[in-house]
Amino acid sequence: xxxxxxxxxxxxxxxxxxxxxxxxxxxxxxxxxxxxGTAHVFYPEATAERCTAALLLEVDPIALVRRGRSKGKGxxxxxxxxxxxxxxDRPYAASSLLAVALSGVFRTALKGTCVLRPELPDxxxxxxxxxxxxxxxxxxxxxxxxxxxxGWDTVxxxxxxxxEQFPEWGDSRYVHLVLEGELRLADALRQLYVLxxxxxxxxxxxxxxxxxxxxxxxxxxxxxxxxxxxxxxxRYLARHKRLTQEAVDRLELVRLAESDGSEVEEIDNAxxxxxxxxxxxxxxxxxxxxxILAALRAAxxxxxxxxxxxxxxxxxxxxxxxxxxxxxxxxxxxRALTVAARRLRLERMxxxxxxxxxxxxxxxxxxxxxxxxxxxxxxSEVVEHLDLERLPALEYAVFGSARxxxxxxxxxxxxxxxxxxxxxAGHVRHGDHRFEWTREEFRAWAGQVAxxxxxxxxxxxxxxxxxxxxxxxxxxVFTQVTGAATETATATPTTExxxxxxxxxxxxxxxxxxx
Numbered sequence: 043x044x045x046x047x048x049x050x051x052x053x054x055x056x057x058x059x060x061x062x063x064x065x066x067x068x069x070x071x072x073x074x075x076x077x078x079g080t081a082h083v084f085y086p087e088a089t090a091e092r093c094t095a096a097l098l099l100e101v102d103p104i105a106l107v108r109r110g111r112s113k114g115k116g117x118x119x120x121x122x123x124x125x126x127x128x129x130x131d132r133p134y135a136a137s138s139l140l141a142v143a144l145s146g147v148f149r150t151a152l153k154g155t156c157v158l159r160p161e162l163p164d165x166x167x168x169x170x171x172x173x174x175x176x177x178x179x180x181x182x183x184x185x186x187x188x189x190x191x192x193g194w195d196t197v198x199x200x201x202x203x204x205x206e207q208f209p210e211w212g213d214s215r216y217v218h219l220v221l222e223g224e225l226r227l228a229d230a231l232r233q234l235y236v237l238x239x240x241x242x243x244x245x246x247x248x249x250x251x252x253x254x255x256x257x258x259x260x261x262x263x264x265x266x267x268x269x270x271x272x273x274x275x276x277r278y279l280a281r282h283k284r285l286t287q288e289a290v291d292r293l294e295l296v297r298l299a300e301s302d303g304s305e306v307e308e309i310d311n312a313x314x315x316x317x318x319x320x321x322x323x324x325x326x327x328x329x330x331x332x333x334i335l336a337a338l339r340a341a342x343x344x345x346x347x348x349x350x351x352x353x354x355x356x357x358x359x360x361x362x363x364x365x366x367x368x369x370x371x372x373x374x375x376x377r378a379l380t381v382a383a384r385r386l387r388l389e390r391m392x393x394x395x396x397x398x399x400x401x402x403x404x405x406x407x408x409x410x411x412x413x414x415x416x417x418x419x420x421x422s423e424v425v426e427h428l429d430l431e432r433l434p435a436l437e438y439a440v441f442g443s444a445r446x447x448x449x450x451x452x453x454x455x456x457x458x459x460x461x462x463x464x465x466x467a468g469h470v471r472h473g474d475h476r477f478e479w480t481r482e483e484f485r486a487w488a489g490q491v492a493x494x495x496x497x498x499x500x501x502x503x504x505x506x507x508x509x510x511x512x513x514x515x516x517x518x519v520f521t522q523v524t525g526a527a528t529e530t531a532t533a534t535p536t537t538e539x540x541x542x543x544x545x546x547x548x549x550x551x552x553x554x555x556x557x
Contacts, residue, residue: 043098043099043101043137043139043140043175044096044097044098044099044173044174044175045096045097045140045144045171045172045173045234046086046094046095046096046097046170046171046172047060047064047094047095047096047097047169047170047171047227047230048092048093048094048095048169048170048171048172049092049093049167049168049169049170050091050092050093050168051090051091051092051093051167052090052091053090056089056090056093057088057089057090057091057092057093058088058089058090058093059093059159059162059167060093060095060227061085061088061093061095062156062158062159062162063151063156063159063162063163063227064083064095064148064150064151064227065148065150065151065156066083066085066095066147066148068085068088068093068095069085069088071083071084072084072147074146074147076099076139076142076143076146077142078101078102078139079099079100079101079102079139080099080100080102081097081098081099081100081143081146081147082096082097082098082099082100083095083096083097083098083147084096084098097140097143097144097147097148099139099140099143101139137177137238137239137242138238138239138242140238141234141235141236141238141239144231144234144235144238145235148231151163151227151228151231152228152231152232152235152260153228154226154228163226163227163228164226164390165226166224166225166226166389166390166391166392167224167225167226167227168222168223168224169221169222169223169224169225169227169230170220170221170222171219171220171221171222171230171234172218172219172220172221173218173219174218175202175216175218176199176216176217176218176219176238176241176242177215177216177241177242177243178199178215178216178217178219178241178242179215179241179242179243180241181199181201181215181217182199182200182201182217184241185197185199185217185219185241186199187270188237188240188241188270188274189221189233189237190364191268191269191270191361191362191363191364192233192264192268192392192395193223193225193391193392193394193395193396194221194222194223194225194392194394194395195222195223195224195392195393195394196220196221196222196223196394197220197221198218198219198220198221199217199218199219200217200218200220201213201214201216201217202214202216202217202218223392223393223394223395224392224393225390225392226390229263229264229390232260232261232262232264233264235260236257236260236261236265236274236278237274239277239278240273240274240277240278243277251285253278253279253285254279254285254288254289254292257275257278257279257289258289258292258293258296261274261293263387265293266293266294266296266297267297267358267359267361267362268362269362269363271290271293272286272290275289275290275293326504326505326514326515327355329504329505329515330422330423330452330504330505330515330517331355331356331359331422333452333502333504333515333517334356334420334422334450334452334517335359335360335363337448337450337502337517337519338360338366338418338420338448338450339365341417341418341447341448341519341521342417343366343417343418343447343448344365344366344367344368344417345366345367345368345369345415345416345417345418346360346366346368346369346370346416346417346418346419346420347370347372347413347416347418347419347420347444347446348360348369348370348371348372348419348420348422349372349406349413349419349420349421349424349440350372350373350374350406350421350422350423350424350427351371351372351373351378351379351382351401352373352375352378352382353378353381353382353385354371354381354382354383354385354386354401355385356371356420356422357369357371357382357386357399357401358385358386361386361395361398361399366398367398368398368400368416369398369399369400370399370400370401370402370412370413370416371399371400371401371402372401372402372403372404372410372413373401373403373404374403374404374405374406375403376403379401379402379403382401383401386399388401406421406424406428406435406436406439406440407432407435407436407439408435408439409438409439409442409443409444410439410443410444413439413440413443413444413446414443414444414445416444416446417446417447417448418446418447418448418449418450419440419444419446419448419449419450420449420450421440421449421450421451421452422450422452423452423453423454423515424451424453425451425453426453426454426470426475426476426477426478426479427474427475427476428476429476430476430477433487437491437494437495441491441494441495441497441520442495445495445522446522447521447522448519448520448521448522449497449519449520450517450518450519450520451488451517451518451520452504452515452516452517452518453478453479453484453515453516454470454471454475454478454479454514454515454516455478455479455480455481455484455511455512455513455514455515455516456470456478456479456480457480457481457511457512458505458508458511458512458513458514459471459478460511461508461511461514479516481512481516484516484518485501485518488501488518488520491520492520496522496523497520497521497522497523498520498521498523499518499519499520499521500518500519500521501516501517501518501519502516502517502518502519503515503516503517504516504517
């Protein structure tokens with residue numbers, strides 16, 4: 043089985059820096075013994091402009107069978123089959139054997155360390171990874187499901203025919219994989235380490251409890267936000283139900299920690315303090331985000347605005363779904379946008395993924411030509427941060443000027459506040475809230491906005507819909523009426539009415555509050 047890693051460079055940043063990252067000299071052939079054969083590392087080309095490192099793994103079928111017998115079972119825990127023990131695809135097709143070889147031969151690169159040139163691992167670089175024969179249960183579609191959300195500019199998965207001389211036999215279950223993009227080498231290798239056995243849907247060794255730790259280490263920074271993280275966990279852990287559930291639970295802790303800006307240990311400790319017999323409630327911030335994502339999917343949106351994006355939690359969730367081709371986050375606070383950029387790791391993001399997301403500063407008290415032409419706009423916990431007299435400016439900027447096909451607005455339901463035991467009577471949920479509406483007040487506002495600007499509106503409860511006081515969060519889904527005329531004369535904001543912009547939400551993170 044065979045894999046190549048290619049990068050390009052210049053005289054100032056030569057491509058041969060790849061040798062430092064892989065800890066393998068381009069002028070030498072490196073041979074390392076593996077438990078199932080021998081790994082060879084060599085460089086077919088090594089110039090300042092272009093450098094390619096190749097990993098060739100020679101699998102010893104006899105050793106593979108002997109190791110399987112020593113454990114009492116063969117590949118992936120299936121009973122030994124006499125001929126299949128010796129005649130199979132293991133010597134030729136990339137699998138968990140190649141993933142293990144990657145982790146051994148390129149272990150320093152996988153960890154993102156380089157003693158001689160410590161500045162190199164953190165740099166993104168143009169990479170081309172090619173695997174001529176890769177088993178892919180699920181075919182090319184599965185390859186794209188797994189790699190497309192990870193920031194590669196190009197993901198090519200060409201089916202390998204069963205026999206080129208007999209095309210009528212059709213294609214095999216193998217693909218020729220090519221990945222191209224600008225990523226950190228460590229990130230690319232970690233993705234391969236996890237996803238090679240996932241695509242093969244089989245592992246050649248026993249699945250022990252420490253495999254969950256290996257999965258989470260290799261998946262750090264990308265797996266928790268991957269839309270297929272549950273499938274990846276299940277296949278990587280050979281469908282071991284208990285270990286898969288443990289992995290999914292721990293990934294959820296990572297996702298919650300990222301949403302709340304907390305450390306995983308803090309979230310984990312908070313969970314441990316709850317009773318084991320009680321079902322852990324889903325945080326309202328997560329329920330709200332899930333409701334927004336469901337509404338965006340139902341609307342068929344591809345180009346989405348997150349207006350008042352705060353620290354980028356929703357933008358991060360949208361990036362995990364390749365269905366969204368363009369995502370814009372706007373906020374009045376530079377500090378919030380800086381935190382969002384750090385959360386999204388924009389400086390490490392591949393070129394293709396980076397082209398999907400834009401963050402910029404702006405105020406909803408002004409019209410902004412940059413907001414025109416999008417499928418949907420989201421105002422999640424935004425309107426309550428404005429003074430009531432400033433709402434007409436926001437209404438015109440969003441519904442009159444930008445005019446996305448769909449607008450989602452969420453805001454606290456003040457009636458539900460009596461259910462918050464920690465909230466004193468008569469208080470709003472956050473000190474920066476200028477108001478909080480009842481359900482009737484919210485519907486009255488949304489109804490008149492829809493009528494004025496040519497939209498229909500529907501209402502969706504978010505969270506526990508209490509029979510007496512309603513849900514904790516209320517959401518309005520505005521849908522543009524095609525060809526509808528709008529009333530703009532009284533809504534157009536002037537410079538005078540827009541000089542005081544909405545209060546920054548940086549000091550009142552939307553995703554972490556009770557709202």
